[in-house]
Amino acid sequence: MDPRTLAYFGVMLVLIWLAGWLFLHQASEVASYAHEINALMQRKERLHRELVVLRAEVALLGSLSRLQETGTEWGYQLPSASDQQRILRLEMHTVAAAPSLSSHDDRAHDAETPKPESSPNLDEGLWQTLRHKGAALADGLFAP
Amino acid sequence: MDTAQPLLQKRRLVWLAGVLATAGVFLLVRLAWWQLTPRVELPFPMESQPDRMRAARGNIFDATGHLIVASTLEYEVGVSPKLLSEAQRKELAPQLAAILGRDVAQVADILAQREAEYMLLGRNLPAHVGRQIEELEAEAFSIEVSFRRVYPDGSLAASVLGFIDGDEQGQYGLERYYDRALRGVDGRWYGVRDSWGELIMMSVSGYQPVEDGADLVLTLDRNVQAAAERILLEGIQHNKATAGNVLVLDADTGAVLAMANYPTYDPGRYGEVESLEHFINTSVSALYEPGSVLKPLTLAAALEAKVIRATDTYDDRGEIIVGEQRIMNSDRRAHGLTTMTQILEKSLNVGAAHVATLLGPTRFYEMMRRFGLGEATGIDLALEVPGLMRVPGDSTWHMSDMGTNSFGQGISVTPIQVASAYVALANEGMLMRPYLVSAFRSAKGEQSVSPFPLRQAVSPEVAETVTAMLVEALEKGMQRAVVPGYRFAGKSGTAGIPDQEGYRTDDIIASFVGYGPMPDPRFVILVRFDRPREGYWGVEVAAPEFSKLATFLVDYYGIPPGAS
Numbered sequence: 001m002d003p004r005t006l007a008y009f010g011v012m013l014v015l016i017w018l019a020g021w022l023f024l025h026q027a028s029e030v031a032s033y034a035h036e037i038n039a040l041m042q043r044k045e046r047l048h049r050e051l052v053v054l055r056a057e058v059a060l061l062g063s064l065s066r067l068q069e070t071g072t073e074w075g076y077q078l079p080s081a082s083d084q085q086r087i088l089r090l091e092m093h094t095v096a097a098a099p100s101l102s103s104h105d106d107r108a109h110d111a112e113t114p115k116p117e118s119s120p121n122l123d124e125g126l127w128q129t130l131r132h133k134g135a136a137l138a139d140g141l142f143a144p
Numbered sequence: 145m146d147t148a149q150p151l152l153q154k155r156r157l158v159w160l161a162g163v164l165a166t167a168g169v170f171l172l173v174r175l176a177w178w179q180l181t182p183r184v185e186l187p188f189p190m191e192s193q194p195d196r197m198r199a200a201r202g203n204i205f206d207a208t209g210h211l212i213v214a215s216t217l218e219y220e221v222g223v224s225p226k227l228l229s230e231a232q233r234k235e236l237a238p239q240l241a242a243i244l245g246r247d248v249a250q251v252a253d254i255l256a257q258r259e260a261e262y263m264l265l266g267r268n269l270p271a272h273v274g275r276q277i278e279e280l281e282a283e284a285f286s287i288e289v290s291f292r293r294v295y296p297d298g299s300l301a302a303s304v305l306g307f308i309d310g311d312e313q314g315q316y317g318l319e320r321y322y323d324r325a326l327r328g329v330d331g332r333w334y335g336v337r338d339s340w341g342e343l344i345m346m347s348v349s350g351y352q353p354v355e356d357g358a359d360l361v362l363t364l365d366r367n368v369q370a371a372a373e374r375i376l377l378e379g380i381q382h383n384k385a386t387a388g389n390v391l392v393l394d395a396d397t398g399a400v401l402a403m404a405n406y407p408t409y410d411p412g413r414y415g416e417v418e419s420l421e422h423f424i425n426t427s428v429s430a431l432y433e434p435g436s437v438l439k440p441l442t443l444a445a446a447l448e449a450k451v452i453r454a455t456d457t458y459d460d461r462g463e464i465i466v467g468e469q470r471i472m473n474s475d476r477r478a479h480g481l482t483t484m485t486q487i488l489e490k491s492l493n494v495g496a497a498h499v500a501t502l503l504g505p506t507r508f509y510e511m512m513r514r515f516g517l518g519e520a521t522g523i524d525l526a527l528e529v530p531g532l533m534r535v536p537g538d539s540t541w542h543m544s545d546m547g548t549n550s551f552g553q554g555i556s557v558t559p560i561q562v563a564s565a566y567v568a569l570a571n572e573g574m575l576m577r578p579y580l581v582s583a584f585r586s587a588k589g590e591q592s593v594s595p596f597p598l599r600q601a602v603s604p605e606v607a608e609t610v611t612a613m614l615v616e617a618l619e620k621g622m623q624r625a626v627v628p629g630y631r632f633a634g635k636s637g638t639a640g641i642p643d644q645e646g647y648r649t650d651d652i653i654a655s656f657v658g659y660g661p662m663p664d665p666r667f668v669i670l671v672r673f674d675r676p677r678e679g680y681w682g683v684e685v686a687a688p689e690f691s692k693l694a695t696f697l698v699d700y701y702g703i704p705p706g707a708s
Contacts, residue, residue, distance in 0.1 A: 005157060012164050019171040026175065041333065045197050046355070049217055050291065052200045054292045055270040059203075059211035063296035064370055 148661070151159050183189035199328030201291055202357030204305065204318065206366040207401070207582070212297055213305055214321075219274025220288040221265045225257045227284040236282060240265065243276045253688035262286065284492040299410045301369050303425040304403050304580065306526065307411035315414075316423050318360065318580065328357035361583040363399035369390055371696045373400035376671075379689040380406050383654075384677035389427050390693065391563045397595035398567050398576030400523070403427050428521075428528040431556035432672075435639025435682070436491045437657045438552035440541045441565055443484060444610045445511030448602045451502040454609050457483050464494045464501075467543025471497045471551075485613045485686065488635060489621035491552045500550035507544055509535045514601040515565040516575055517557055522596070532556040552639060553647070560659055563670040565601075569611060569633075570659040571670055572604035615662060626655060627694045629705030633665070634658025634690065636682035641675070651675050656660035660694065661705075667697050 060066070071077075147282035225707040228236070244251065244266055245468045254263045266273070280288060293308050306317025314323035331354030372390040379686035380388050392402040409422045418421065424430060462470050462478030473479070487495030500508050501568050510519065533555050534541040548554040560578055568575040577596035584591045602610075614633035618625055625634050637655040640647030655672040659665045671686040671693070679685040697703075 005154075009157070009161060010166070012161060015169065016164055016168040016171070019168050019175065021173055023175055026179075041197075048200070048356075049196070049271070052291070053216055055211065056214040056216035057204065058292060059214040059296040062210055063298075064300065064366060 145424050153317045159250070159432070173634065177377060188393050194564060196330035197333075197354040198289065198291065199330050200353050200356045201293070201308070201312075201328065202322075202326040202586075203359045205359060205361045206364050206369075207362060208365055208367065209361075210366055212295070212300065212366055213284060213361075214294045214296070215291045216294050217271040217274065218290050218292045219269040219271065220267045220290070221269060221277050222262050222276065222286040222288075223255065223265055223282075224259050224262055224284045224286065225255050227593070228255060228282075232282065232284070236280065239280060240277070243273055244269075266566065268292075270443070277516060277603060293412065294414045295410070297366060297370075299408050300373065301364060301403065302313075302408045302411045303405045304400075304525070305411055306423075307414045309414075316526055317425060318362075318525065321524055322358075322360060322581070326357040326360070329355040330357075347424055350460055351399055351480050355587065357586075358366075359585040360581050361585060362580055363394070363401060363582045364403070364580060365401050367700065368697065369404065371700070372404040373406075373408075375689050375693050375696070376404045376406055377687070378692075379671070379673060383679050383685050385654075385673040385685075387674040388397075389559045389670065389672045391427055391559055391670040392693070392697070393563050393567055393578060393668045395567055395570040395659050396576075397452070398571075399582065399595065400578055400580050401667070403580075406607045425525060425527070425557045428523060428525050429558070431531060431558060432674075433553050433555060433639045433642065433655050434557050434562050434655065435552040435637035435653065436493075436496075436656055437562055437635050437637035438548070438555070438567065438683075439488055439491065439496045439608055440614055440635055441512065441515050441517075442496050442503075442508070442550045443487065443613065444569065444606055445508060446503050446516075447606045448511065449507050449608055451507075452484060452499060454484055454613065458482050458495065458498050460492060462492050462494065464497050464547070466497050466501060466547025467545070469544035469547055471547050485616050488613055488617035491621070491636065492637075496550040497547040501547050505543065505546045506596055506656040507538045508550070509533070511554075511601075512549070514575070514599065515564065515568060516598070516601075517555065521558075521560050521564050521578050523560055524580050528560070529558060529560055531561055558705055559670055562655075563668050566657050566659055566668045567669070568601040569607050570665040571607070573600050573602040573607035575601040611659075611662075613659075615660075618658065622656075622683050622687055624683060624692075625658060625690050627661070627691055627698065630661040630694070630698055630703075632658050632660030632662070632694060634660075634687075636687055638680065638682045652680060654682040654685035656681070656682050656690040658690055658694070661698060661703060666701065666703065667694070669697075671694055 161589045172225070176326065186570075188557075201215045203211055203215065206212050224307045225233075233252070237255055238248050240246075240255075241248040241251045245329075251265075254265065254330060256262055257303075263276075269277075274287065274289065277285060291312075295302075295305070302317075304317050306315055306319035306321075308319060310313050312327075314320040314326065318650055319326065329352075331352055333351040369417045376390045377386050380383070388406045390404040391400070391404065403425075405426050407422050408416045414423070441453070447454065458481075460471055460473070460479040462476065471493055473494050476541040477490060479490060482490075482495055484499075486492070487499070503511070512533060518531050518535070520530040521526075534545055534547070536566055545554050564575065564578050566577075575598045577598050579596065582593050584593075611633045615631050616633060618632060618634045618651065622634060622636055625632065625636070635657055637653070637657070639653045639655070640649065641651045641653060642648075653672060653674055654676055655670065656672045657668070659668040673685050676685045
């Protein structure tokens with residue numbers, strides 16, 4: 001047999017072997033992934049069941065009867081329907097008459113409190129000083 | 145040398161090469177097929193077996209976020225003694241006995257049944273027991289898991305919730321109405337089994353993830369529900385009544401805050417009820433003649449039609465003839481010059497019938513329909529009934545029916561219909577559909593439910609006028625319903641129960657319906673007692689319980705007096 005033919009068959013065999021190896025490798029990888037998926041699915045199912053059970057236990061721990069028992073142990077009592085001690089009661093009082101605007105101490109409605117004449121703020125500018133003096137003069141002129 | 149020999153060899157080699165090449169090409173094509181087309185199902189149909197992951201049924205939360213219905217797991221455990229070795233029997237017997245809380249000898253007897261394919265070890269076992277048995281990891285065990293409903297608050301709101309029967313079907317109440325949403329979808333996945341019996345998923349399309357049922361979030365507040373049930377039971381016992389209802393609805397939206405019925409049952413032990421009638425939610429599924437609580441609707445109808453004004457009066461002579469039937473006041477007295485408000489204050493049948501005659505049958509029944517009488521409210525509960533109201537055109541209707549219907553006799557309604565009609569009065573005349581579920585929660589997110597306005601039953605002005613009349617009537621004529629520091633509107637009712645011979649005077653239904661506190665009502669409350677033996681009139685029997693529940697509600701919601 002000539003070397004060329006031998007080489008040809010050798011290459012064919014190698015290729016077939018490679019294809020076969022790839023096939024087996026892929027098949028076994030698929031199977032191993034499938035087993036892993038199976039294990040994860042079973043774990044998911046177990047966790048799912050555990051979540052369901054835990055939620056039910058939380059519900060039982062938060063039941064009204066258990067809260068009432070615990071409250072009673074701690075000295076709390078449900079009020080009766082006729083108990084009005086805890087009902088919020090608003091008491092209305094007559095509001096005192098607002099002081100007149102000419103009052104020396106009236107500062108209630110002025111956001112910028114005017115400084116008293118006797119103690120001018122020396123840090124204010126000239127305009128502010130003139131304004132305050134003007135207001136004081138006007139109050140004096142128009143006082144009842 | 146013969147030249148045919150080399151030629152033959154060459155031909156054989158060529159054939160061999162061809163066969164090998166063909167095999168190689170086939171393998172390459174198949175490999176490419178699996179790599180490039182992953183969605184193709186593998187051809188193992190004879191061996192594909194689906195495995196199932198059970199979906200948990202949805203939970204039910206109250207308005208405060210507490211679980212009032214949950215699901216838990218139950219295990220049924222069996223063993224195949226045939227598959228156990230002697231060593232395993234000796235090892236497992238004491239372990240199983242400790243886990244199951246049974247006698248070791250008893251368990252050993254079960255395991256000793258060498259020829260038995262299957263022996264039951266326990267049924268309805270709690271989850272922690274089942275998990276311990278699973279951890280033993282013995283091939284001979286057969287473990288079945290099922291879901292069971294848990295009701296942490298016992299019989300609270302039983303007739304609203306319903307229950308799950310042995311076939312896991314929702315029965316009555318919300319469990320039945322929302323059965324499909326609560327049920328969920330089981331997860332499934334397909335594949336083949338290997339030599340150890342393990343399922344191997346072989347394609348992506350062979351997997352369907354499990355979808356647990358949607359959780360329901362209710363409008364019902366378990367604290368208000370508990371108070372309503374407590375007050376109902378106290379009223380039943382005090383008045384020696386046979387049955388009763390208490391309903392609390394949100395005056396703006398029609399949402400049900402509480403729905404208490406008596407008698408009731410424990411949904412976790414539904415098999416132990418004395419009578420199947422206990423399963424019926426009488427708030428939506430049982431009819432009764434409401435009596436005088438319908439008088440405000442008659443007046444509202446007449447005001448809307450402008451056949452009367454709130455300041456009108458009439459001469460009450462103690463009786464009136466409507467459709468050849470004589471109608472009298474319950475006290476058999478004439479009250480002379482009477483105002484519209486006094487019709488409510490003194491609960492005068494003659495006044496109500498007089499107003500109905502001014503309306504006429506067409507407008508009267510049209511208005512009753514607008515208030516939702518004679519039709520189902522559409523509440524999301526199973527087995528609601530529409531009620532019975534004969535109207536002109538029905539073969540059995542007579543003009544005298546309008547006279548009696550005007551004060552709530554000869555007409556059959558459900559408690560939820562009456563409460564909903566009063567929601568319309570409290571809500572500027574807008575009739576709302578009552579509802580119990582405010583949201584659905586699932587893995588996909590939360591879906592809220594909005595209130596359902598149905599129609600404008602009466603104008604806001606008429607609703608306000610009737611409300612003012614009811615407040616005055618309550619404070620002057622029904623003082624037992626007064627809530628100190630607050631103003632409520634309300635009306636009592638005392639209705640005879642009809643039988644084949646007419647109305648029985650000794651058996652009545654006593655009720656009270658009201659709403660408040662003013663000026664912006666928050667609640668509508670209906671209280672009803674069947675056949676009370678202590679006390680007779682609605683104002684004696686039901687009004688005090690209304691006052692108790694209203695006092696609880698203003699306290700619970702922190703509503704200060706004189707405001708809301």
